Structures are given as structure tokens and as C-alpha cells.
Amino acid sequence: MPDPSNDLLVSLYGARHRLCPTPNPALHLVLSLEREIDLIELEQLCDAVGWSRRPLRRVRKALQHSLLCVGLWRHHTRLPKLVGFARCTGDGVVEATVWDVAVHPLYQGAGLGRELMDYVIAELQTLGVDRVSLFADPHVVGFYEGQGWELEPQRRRCAFWYAP
Numbered sequence: 001m002p003d004p005s006n007d008l009l010v011s012l013y014g015a016r017h018r019l020c021p022t023p024n025p026a027l028h029l030v031l032s033l034e035r036e037i038d039l040i041e042l043e044q045l046c047d048a049v050g051w052s053r054r055p056l057r058r059v060r061k062a063l064q065h066s067l068l069c070v071g072l073w074r075h076h077t078r079l080p081k082l083v084g085f086a087r088c089t090g091d092g093v094v095e096a097t098v099w100d101v102a103v104h105p106l107y108q109g110a111g112l113g114r115e116l117m118d119y120v121i122a123e124l125q126t127l128g129v130d131r132v133s134l135f136a137d138p139h140v141v142g143f144y145e146g147q148g149w150e151l152e153p154q155r156r157r158c159a160f161w162y163a164p
């Protein structure tokens with residue numbers, strides 16, 4: 001596949017898209033916060049990483065109320081495929097929290113999770129957000145630590161959980 005033109009990429013993924021480096025010249029992977037997320041595709045991605053399903057109308061609302069929703073797309077002119085996702089909630093000024101970070105298992109282990117997080121942080125910096133938190137599952141703590149995230153330093157704060 002020839003390299004897609006910048007005009008095509010902008011029309012599909014928005015002006016703030018970012019191309020991810022891939023070892024395969026036929027494969028183009030694009031990060032975008034402007035391309036709309038298809039809920040069914042997102043559900044398929046969540047299924048693929050083993051997350052339990054949530055009602056689609058609640059997911060739609062959660063996405064609408066999020067500060068950023070980032071998709072990682074395997075480029076195709078007619079049918080881009082969602083292969084990664086992350087979103088952030090927050091006030092858009094001071095605080096943000098990252099949620100639902102996922103890369104499809106077929107695309108894991110190639111540096112795309114790192115690219116996804118790097119893009120999320122860059123976009124939060126553009127907004128001026130200077131404090132970012134996230135809640136990691138125990139088996140991915142090393143993934144975040146490898147990118148400079150610190151487990152609550154000095155243990156001055158604790159994460160609390162309350163489900164009314």
C-alpha cells in the first residue's frame with residue numbers, strides 16, 4: 001500500500017492525528033482524538049482484551065463526557081479499524097485521569113501502548129493540564145512505571161473506592 005497522503009489522513013483522522021512508526025511499510029497506524037469512536041468497534045476491542053461488557057448507552061454517555069477519547073486506528077481508506085483506545089476525564093485545566101487504556105492483543109508488544117500514552121499526555125499538556133492520575137491493574141504497573149509514572153510517591157495519598 002503506498003503511503004497515504006497527509007490530506008487523506010487529515011480528512012479521516014483530523015489535523016491533530018499522529019502516525020505511529022511501524023516496521024511494516026504496508027501497515028499504517030494512526031492516533032487520533034478527532035475521529036469518532038464507533039461503540040461497536042470499541043466493544044469488540046474491550047472483548048479482545050477481556051474486559052466485561054458495559055451497556056452501550058452508558059459507554060456513549062461516558063465518552064461524550066470525557067475530556068479526551070483517543071483511538072488508535074489501523075489505516076484503511078474506506079474502513080479504518082480501531083485497534084487501540086484510551087480516554088481521560090477531568091476538568092480540562094488542572095486535573096485529568098486516564099481510563100480504559102487498551103491495545104488489541106494482535107498489536108501488543110510493538111510499542112503502541114507507549115505511543116498511545118505519549119499522545120494522551122501530549123494532548124493533556126496542550127490543554128495545560130499538569131496533574132494526571134490513573135488506576136492501573138496490578139499486572140500492568142510495570143508498563144506505566146517504564147514510562148515515568150510513579151506509584152503514589154511517599155505514600156502520602158491512598159486511592160479509595162466507593163460504589164454506592
Ligand SMILES: CC(C)(COP(=O)(O)OP(=O)(O)OC[C@H]1O[C@@H](n2cnc3c(N)ncnc32)[C@H](O)[C@@H]1OP(=O)(O)O)[C@@H](O)C(=O)NCCC(=O)NCCS
Nearest residue numbers: 049101102103108109110111112113114136137140142143
Ligand atoms: C497494557 C497495554 C496497553 C500495553 O500495550 P502494548 O502496546 O503491548 O505496550 P508497549 O508495546 O508499548 O510496551 C511498552 C513497554 O512496556 C512494557 N510492557 C507492556 N505491557 C506490560 C505489562 N503488562 N507489564 C509490564 N511491562 C509491560 C513493554 O515490555 C515495553 O517495554 P520496553 O519499552 O522496555 O520494550 C496492553 O497490553 C493492553 O491493552 N492490555 C490489556 C488491557 C489492559 O490491561 N490495560 C491497562 C488497564 S490499567
